[in-house]
Amino acid sequence: xxxxxxxxxxxxxxxxxxxxxRCDPISEHNRLYxxxxxxxxxxEFLTYFQNEAQLEKSRLLSDRFSAERxxxxxxxxxxQRTEQxxxxxxxxxxxxxxxxxxxxxxxxxxxxxTVL
Amino acid sequence: xxxxxxxxxxLRLQEGESSSLNCSYTVSGLRGLFWYRxxxxxxxxxxxxxxxxxxxxxxxxxxxxxxxxESFLHITAPKPEDSATYLCAVHRMNYGGSQGNLIFGKGTKxxxxx
Numbered sequence: 001x002x003x004x005x006x007x008x009x010x011x012x013x014x015x016x017x018x019x020x021x022r023c024d025p026i027s028e029h030n031r032l033y034x035x036x037x038x039x040x041x042x043x044e045f046l047t048y049f050q051n052e053a054q055l056e057k058s059r060l061l062s063d064r065f066s067a068e069r070x071x072x073x074x075x076x077x078x079x080q081r082t083e084q085x086x087x088x089x090x091x092x093x094x095x096x097x098x099x100x101x102x103x104x105x106x107x108x109x110x111x112x113x114t115v116l
Numbered sequence: 117x118x119x120x121x122x123x124x125x126x127l128r129l130q131e132g133e134s135s136s137l138n139c140s141y142t143v144s145g146l147r148g149l150f151w152y153r154x155x156x157x158x159x160x161x162x163x164x165x166x167x168x169x170x171x172x173x174x175x176x177x178x179x180x181x182x183x184x185x186e187s188f189l190h191i192t193a194p195k196p197e198d199s200a201t202y203l204c205a206v207h208r209m210n211y212g213g214s215q216g217n218l219i220f221g222k223g224t225k226x227x228x229x230x
Contacts, residue, residue: 004159006159033217040222041222042120042203042205042220042221042222042223043160043203043205043218043220044220045217045218045219048217056217058217091159091160093159104150104162104165105150105162105218106162107152107159107160107161107162108159109158109159110157110158110159112157
């Protein structure tokens with residue numbers, strides 16, 4: 001399977017714990033994105049990388065959230081001191097972009113986070 | 117403020133009953149408009165990209181069109197397997213350093229009954 005993969009698919013944690021999610025993009029894609037989706041809503045942008053550089057972060061990305069893409073390949077999203085409001089589907093997407101105008105993003109299956 | 121509004125929120129069709137989903141947008145310079153399909157518990161699946169007013173794209177029973185203010189996803193003779201949530205998203209011009217993110221609507225949940 002050469003699509004975007006995410007791990008784990010489901011995570012249940014207690015409030016206050018830290019969690020980390022991993023995303024492996026399509027291999028030739030240089031851009032990687034993180035989105036959050038809650039029930040009945042469309043995905044909301046969190047952050048994105050071009051190669052290993054984090055180029056943009058949303059206001060939704062509080063200080064408890066951090067994302068990395070250390071070698072320009074896979075990425076991790078960490079949430080520290082989780083809160084019940086963090087419960088959502090976390091989606092990763094990737095694209096190959098030569099310039100800012102080409103942005104066909106392909107999504108992974110998502111990680112469903114439940115904070116008790 | 118950039119905004120994407122999809123209507124209706126939910127649509128129930130009988131198998132074979134054609135219809136259209138609407139996506140209206142207010143964005144500072146459109147770079148592209150995207151349609152995705154999302155099944156419950158899964159990530160969005162890419163369907164179409166439209167870049168300029170008047171453009172049309174087709175795939176099986178689906179046809180997407182674009183004007184300067186809205187896009188339509190036409191479904192011809194739908195089947196039960198077309199049941200899903202259809203999401204519309206826009207990519208806007210690079211103002212203020214924003215280059216990558218898509219702005220999504222809330223989606224239209226389509227149910228097709230046999």
